[in-house]
Amino acid sequence: xxxxxxxxxxxxxxxxxxxxxxxxxxxxxxxxxxxxxxxxxxxxxxxxxxxxxxxxxxxxxxxxxxxxxxxxxxxxxxxxxxxxxxxxxxxxxxxxxxxxxxxxxxxxxxxxxxxxxxxxxxxxxxxxxxxxxxxxxxxxxxxxxxxxxxxxxxxxxxxxxxxxxxxxxxxxxxxxxxxxxxxxxxxxxxxxxxxxxxxxxxxxxxxxxxxxxxxxxxxxxxxxxxxxxxxxxxxxxxxxxxxxxxxxxxxxxxxxxxxxxxxxxxxxxxxxxxxxxxxxxxxxxxxxxxxxxxxxxxxxxxxxxxxxxxxxxxxxxxxxxxx
Numbered sequence: 001x002x003x004x005x006x007x008x009x010x011x012x013x014x015x016x017x018x019x020x021x022x023x024x025x026x027x028x029x030x031x032x033x034x035x036x037x038x039x040x041x042x043x044x045x046x047x048x049x050x051x052x053x054x055x056x057x058x059x060x061x062x063x064x065x066x067x068x069x070x071x072x073x074x075x076x077x078x079x080x081x082x083x084x085x086x087x088x089x090x091x092x093x094x095x096x097x098x099x100x101x102x103x104x105x106x107x108x109x110x111x112x113x114x115x116x117x118x119x120x121x122x123x124x125x126x127x128x129x130x131x132x133x134x135x136x137x138x139x140x141x142x143x144x145x146x147x148x149x150x151x152x153x154x155x156x157x158x159x160x161x162x163x164x165x166x167x168x169x170x171x172x173x174x175x176x177x178x179x180x181x182x183x184x185x186x187x188x189x190x191x192x193x194x195x196x197x198x199x200x201x202x203x204x205x206x207x208x209x210x211x212x213x214x215x216x217x218x219x220x221x222x223x224x225x226x227x228x229x230x231x232x233x234x235x236x237x238x239x240x241x242x243x244x245x246x247x248x249x250x251x252x253x254x255x256x257x258x259x260x261x262x263x264x265x266x267x268x269x270x271x272x273x274x275x276x277x278x279x280x281x282x283x284x285x286x287x288x289x290x291x292x293x294x295x296x297x298x299x300x301x302x303x304x305x306x307x308x309x310x311x312x313x314x315x316x317x318x319x320x321x322x323x
Contacts, residue, residue: 002026003227004067004109006057006100007074009036011179012114012172014044015220016071021047023224028063031074032056034088035081040179058091061099069110069227072100075148077116079268080185086144093148094155101159101167110166112227113156115234117173118146122272127242129278130171130234140270153234160232168226173238173277177216177297178304188213188298191249192305195258205267207246212276214239215297218290225286238277239290251295255302 003020007013008029013036017027026049029041033054044050055061057074075092076082082089097113104111120128121136136146153169160167176188183193194201214237222237243251249262282288292300 001068002028002066003069003071004028004030004061004063004103005071005073006030006061006096007036007072008052009033009038009041010073010077011040011181012175012216012219012223013073014040014179015177015216016073016223017041017044017050019220019224021050025049027051028053028067030055030057030061030063034085035076037181057096057099058088061096061103063103067103067107067109069112070100070104070107071112071114071223071227072097072152073114074100076145078185079142082145083141089144090148093145093152097152097155101156101165105159105163105165110168110227111156111159112223113152113167113169114223115153115169115171116145116149117171117236117238117275117277118142119150119153119171120272121146122270123274126274127240127276127278128236130236130281137270142270157232166230168229168231169233169235170223170226171234171236171277172219173214173236173275174211175214175216175219175238177301179216180301182305182308187211187245187248188301191252192256192298192302195252195256195260196302196305198258198260200261200263201249201252202263202265203245203249204265204271205245206264207249208244209267209272210242210244210274210276211248212239212242213248213294213297214290215292215294215300218292222282222286222288225288229286231285233281235281235285236277236279237282237288238279239294240276240279241294242276243294251298252302255295255299
C-alpha cells in the first residue's frame with residue numbers, strides 16, 4: 001500500500017511509519033513538527049519509499065498521487081502540549097480530521113483515526129468499554145483535547161455514513177516507549193527523566209490514581225491490524241494491566257537504581273482517577289492483545305533514554321499522560 005500518515009514525525013506516528021516501511025509499504029509522512037521531531041524520522045529517509053511533506057493538516061492535507069490508506073495521528077497529545085496549543089489542538093481535531101477524511105474520500109482509501117481514551121474523560125464506569133459514552137467536562141482545560149477527539153470520531157462516522165468512506169476508529173490508552181520526548185509531561189517519560197537526572201519524582205495527587213501502560217510495539221501492531229481490517233470500531237487499544245502511579249514510580253526507581261525522592265503535588269483539574277481498557281473487541285475482531293509486560297517495557301524505555309543525549313532541563317509540570 002501507499003499510506004499517508006498525518007503526525008508521522010511524532011512518537012507514535014514515526015513508529016507507525018517505520019513499521020509500514022519495514023513490511024514493504026510506501027509512506028507519505030505529513031507533519032508540521034509542532035510537537036513531532038525531525039530526528040524521529042531521520043533514519044526513515046534512507047527508504048526510497050518514504051516521503052516527507054512539511055504541512056499543517058489543519059490547513060491542507062494534499063498528497064500528490066494516489067494513496068491506499070490514510071492514518072490520521074496528527075495532534076498534540078500530552079497535557080503540556082495541548083494546554084500550550086489549545087486552538088491548534090482543536091483545529092487539528094476538527095479541520096485537520098476533515099482534511100484527512102477528504103484525502104481518503106478522494107482516493108477511496110481506508111481511513112484510520114487515532115482517537116484516545118480521553119474521550120471517556122474521568123470515567124464513572126470502570127473498566128472502560130467502547131459502549132461507554134464518557135464523563136467529559138466540555139469547558140475544562142483538558143476539553144481542548146478531549147472534545148477535539150470526540151468531534152473527530154463524530155465527523156469520521158459522518159463521512160462513513162454520508163460518503164461511504166472506509167473508516168476505522170481506535171481509542172489509544174496510555175502508551176510509552178522509545179522516542180518519547182524527555183519532558184513531554186507523560187508520566188512514564190517524566191519519571192524516567194527525573195530518576196536518571198537525580199531529580200525528585202513528581203506525583204500529582206495521592207498516587208493511587210491508576211493507568212494502564214501499553215508498550216509502543218504492541219500499540220503499533222494494533223494500529224496495523226486495524227489499518228488492514230475492515231472494522232469500523234471504535235476499538236480500544238491498551239494494556240488492561242492496571243497500575244497505580246505510585247507503583248509505576250517505584251518500578252522506575254528500581255529499574256534505574258535511582259535514589260530520587262518522591263514529591264507530591266495537587267492533582268490537575270479533571271485528571272482521570274482510573275483508567276483501564278476492556279479489549280475484548282480488539283481480541284475478537286483484530287486478534288490483538290498486548291504482549292510486552294510493563295516491567296520489560298519500562299526497562300527498554302529506560303535503556304533508550306540512557307542512550308540519548310538529552311538535556312537536563314526542567315521536567316514538565318503536568319504528569320497525566322494521554323497517548
